[in-house]
Amino acid sequence: MSGMPNYARVSDLPIAAQLYAQVASGEKPEKAQVFFDAAVLNKYREAGGYRIIRTNTSGRISKPGGWSLDFGISGEGDSILHIPVESLVHRIPEAEKSHWLAHLITLPVSANFLKGLIRPGCLDDGDIRTW
Structure with a gap:
């Protein structure tokens, strides 16, 4: 994938706003979307079958x-x-998940924030200050 993809605010896309309102309410959290580089399909095109x-x-x-x-x-x-x-979680076979995860993409994230989610505890992330 080259460069940063364009993105849109969910609030600017009525159907996405509706979906994420359901996600945020806890009604359908499993419907939250995850994103992949389309090159994930190349393996299957090349393999045949x-x-x-x-x-x-x-x-x-x-x-x-x-x-x-x-x-x-x-x-x-x-x-x-x-x-x-x-x-x-449920549609991609276990044997294929590592391939899909290798093509998973995201907006820029805070590595330290993710570390805290995975391993809760104190992280040295600089001084606390107002923003």
Whole structure:
């Protein structure tokens, strides 16, 4: 993936605002979206035995007699795929998850904040100050 993808505020996309209101209320937290570099599909194109189909903004990968996964398509040049968290957990086979995780993308994050989520405790992150 080259460069930083364009992004939009959820509040500017009515359907996304509706979805994330349900996520935030606890009604459908499993519907929160995770994002992948579309190159994640290259492995399956090269391996054969998989079917990858699409419309303008949605797609599906399937292994006949095996598993399937529906995804959204976005980003400049269709460079980003997105799926709900529940699909990451329940639709992608365990043997394939490391491949998908290697293509997972995110907006810039605070590494120290994530460390604190994974291993709660005191982190030396500079002086406390107002903002």
